[in-house]
Amino acid sequence: NAGVMQNPRHLVRRRGQEARLRCSPMKGHSHVYWYRQLPEEGLKFMVYLQKENIIDESGMPKERFSAEFPKEGPSILRIQQVVRGDSAAYFCASSPGTGPYSNQPQHFGDGTRLSIL
């Protein structure tokens, strides 16, 4: 999984705190996707971003969750006022984008394991 960098690898928060997860896409990739993997469940899509734009956030919970991909710097997934149910592995993926690359696979980072005390 070299290329897509996520940090931190592990994050522990107490209920009510904020969690910030970072993702730097592979070099040359301009599209970022966030997925969540709950214990004993498959990967679920959360949000798809391009630089400075949220393209599809249909999988994102309506409250407490937000994502951004600024012009400079990594993509950030932010969870406010965390609850026990937010404990999961959060994966970021990147791809070159649409157009000629529309069938390019998404490449994943190694995830951030979020634990809520």
Add this chain to the structure above:
Amino acid sequence: EDQVTQSPEALRLQEGESSSLNCSYTVSGLRGLFWYRQDPGKGPEFLFTLYSAGEEKEKERLKATLTKKESFLHITAPKPEDSATYLCAVRASNDYKLSFGAGTTVTVRA
């Protein structure tokens, strides 16, 4: 809504014992079907993309095939290092996201 079902949930093989994993899918227009491998504590690692029925892809001991309703991942003469969870995902023609199955966990004993 796109649906992906993988079977079996778990598969225990002896080294050299070939087998197949199944991925059944329902999608409104398939743009691509993707196979990934995931090791414990790691992210999914891309293996194959299949685009149309009849297509086959091979990589070392792995071979993926595609029909209009399902895909198979064949593991020929597996080795212990092939032990992993294998994930299947689909992407609809009018969508960006991948819809994943729950995965098949393969354990290969020496």
